[in-house]
Amino acid sequence: MEQTIEQKLKGLYELQTIHTKIDKIRQVRGELPMEVADLEDDVAQLETRIQKIKAELDDLEDDIVTRKNLIKDSQANIKKYEGQLTDVKNNREYDAISKEVEIQGLDIQVSEKKIREFEYEISTKTQIYEKAATDLESRKSDLDAKKAELGTITAETQKEEGELNAQAETAKEGIEPRLLTAYSRLRNNAKNGLAVVTIQRDSCSGCFNQIPPQRQSDIRQRKKIIVCEHCGRILVDEQTALETETA
Numbered sequence: 001m002e003q004t005i006e007q008k009l010k011g012l013y014e015l016q017t018i019h020t021k022i023d024k025i026r027q028v029r030g031e032l033p034m035e036v037a038d039l040e041d042d043v044a045q046l047e048t049r050i051q052k053i054k055a056e057l058d059d060l061e062d063d064i065v066t067r068k069n070l071i072k073d074s075q076a077n078i079k080k081y082e083g084q085l086t087d088v089k090n091n092r093e094y095d096a097i098s099k100e101v102e103i104q105g106l107d108i109q110v111s112e113k114k115i116r117e118f119e120y121e122i123s124t125k126t127q128i129y130e131k132a133a134t135d136l137e138s139r140k141s142d143l144d145a146k147k148a149e150l151g152t153i154t155a156e157t158q159k160e161e162g163e164l165n166a167q168a169e170t171a172k173e174g175i176e177p178r179l180l181t182a183y184s185r186l187r188n189n190a191k192n193g194l195a196v197v198t199i200q201r202d203s204c205s206g207c208f209n210q211i212p213p214q215r216q217s218d219i220r221q222r223k224k225i226i227v228c229e230h231c232g233r234i235l236v237d238e239q240t241a242l243e244t245e246t247a
Contacts, residue, residue: 006222008175009196009236010196010244012183015171016196017245022164025157031242032150039143046136053129067111067118074104074111145199179225186233196234197220198241 003011081101088094172180186195190206198205198220204211209230211219219226220237227234 003174003176004222005163005224006240008179009225009234009240011171011174012179012196012234013236013241013244015168015175015183016187016194017166018164018171019187019193022161022168025161028157029150029153032146034041036143036146036150039139039146042139043136045131046139050129050132050136053132057122057125057129060122062113064118064122067115070110071108074107078104079124106203107233120227122237142244180233183234190233196232196236196237197228198238200238204228204233211235 003065078101081097081104084097085094088097175183183195187193192206194206197204197210199205202210202213202216207228207230209228211228215226215229218224218236219235220239222237222240225234
């Protein structure tokens with residue numbers, strides 16, 4: 001059976017009323033879900049950063065060990081070459097061995113310089129690591145607090161929101177697809193989620209622009225669906241709203 005315009009308007013207003021209640025519940029949660037998601041991202045990023053710095057510190061420690069071993073090898077070679085100097089037979093051999101001693105000494109200097117550089121880098125990265133670790137603990141603490149707060153609010157409102165969502169789905173069944181599509185588009189585009197509004201003080205209660213008397217009269221007659229000329233929201237008269245809310 002074809003619905004009358006009045007029935008269609010009441011159906012749309014009923015759906016809007018349910019959605020407004022759901023919106024209010026979600027407003028209670030506020031920005032908490034987004035804050036939790038942001039903190040989770042921060043924690044994940046800090047954990048990744050800390051792991052990377054730890055790997056870099058481990059590599060630097062390995063580099064120091066390698067350089068220290070090279071120094072030991074060079075010192076052993078110097079000792080060996082210095083022992084050979086006592087057995088040289090000519091200046092040519094002496095110069096060649098002395099050159100090897102000099103090269104080993106230079107290698108030691110290079111390794112010692114590298115070790116100092118590695119130690120400085122370790123000191124710098126350790127400070128970064130410690131700050132990141134402190135930040136991580138702080139973010140984790142904030143995350144735990146926000147999760148607990150969100151959990152409490154969700155537990156308090158979950159049942160009511162579930163019931164309202166079920167009511168909204170039932171209400172949608174009584175609205176023709178074309179109108180439901182228009183309603184959804186209006187609701188998504190409106191900052192306050194209002195797609196169906198009443199006339200209050202001769203004005204649209206959605207955008208607060210004044211509605212001409214003749215247009216108000218047309219709305220009260222409920223012979224066609226009328227939208228606000230300024231914001232495009234569907235308009236219903238206060239009596240329709242009252243009858244819907246008390247039905």
